[in-house]
Amino acid sequence: MGQLPAARVNQSHPFQHCGVDYAGPIAVKHGGRQSKVTTKAYIALFVCMATKAMHLELVSDLVTSSFLAALRRFIARRGKPSHMYSDNGTTFVGADNELKRFLSNDATVESVVNFSTSEGISWRSTPPRAPHFGGLWEAGIKCMKSHLKRVIGNAVLTFEELTTVLIQIEACLNSRPLCLLSDDLYSPAALTPGHFLIRQPLCAHPEPSLCP
Structure with missing residues (x-):
């Protein structure tokens, strides 16, 4: 096994070194709750390379x-990251064709890089045909999809409803345990990505079940 990148093992502020990936498409309702018209939406995931916060x-x-x-x-x-990491456009083998064309489009890449340069952000892409270089954000996409499937199933939500669900999923992902805070067996508190953001887990207690 190769060595982890320096951004994964060195101390840094949350999201100072950040990976980004796209997921989708996902159907959303266009208009009111009773609308039958649906459109496509996509999910952008940003993950901190050091704290694994999402x-x-x-x-x-x-x-x-x-x-x-x-x-x-x-x-x-x-906050503004100093370095951004993303997959190379040719590595989105399982992505939707429309998403693949967007991510590998030269105009898209040029616009994003120009914006990053103007903001003082260094943008780096993984090598072509090497998706394992982006294992951190690929795992994040998998966890996010797993929660999303369990929460909404086949339901089609409005843009506002789906935004709310995604933010709640984000809180769950940022409350997952990374390691124990101490060796005391009677104090099973765990370190979570939320500790690096707000000094405590974002959702320590589960909500009551709504199942009949």
Whole structure:
């Protein structure tokens, strides 16, 4: 096994070294709750390389301006990263064809890199045909999809409802245990990504079941 990247093992502020990946498409209702019209939406996942904290953004369509808007929202809420990491466009083998074309489009890559340069962010891509280099965000996408499938199943939500669900899933992912805080068997408190964000887990107690 090769050595982990320096960003994974060196101390840094949350999201200073950040990986990003896309998931989707997912159907959302266009209009009110009773609307029968659906459109596609996508999920942008940002993951901290050091603390494994995650940030989810719902993106309304697959254009460069929408992704840059999601990136601006992420920076405004989590702070500006110094380094961003993402998959190479050719590694999205299992992605939707439309998503694959968007991520490998030269104009998209150029716009994102230009914005990052203007903000003082270094953008790095993994080597072609090497998705294992992005194992951290690939695992995050898998966990996010697992929670999303269990929560909504085959239901189609509105944009606001899906945004709320994604933020709650984000809180669950940022409350997962990383390691024990002490060796005391009678104090089973665990260190979570939420401790690096707000000094405590984001959702320590589960909500009551709504099943009949």
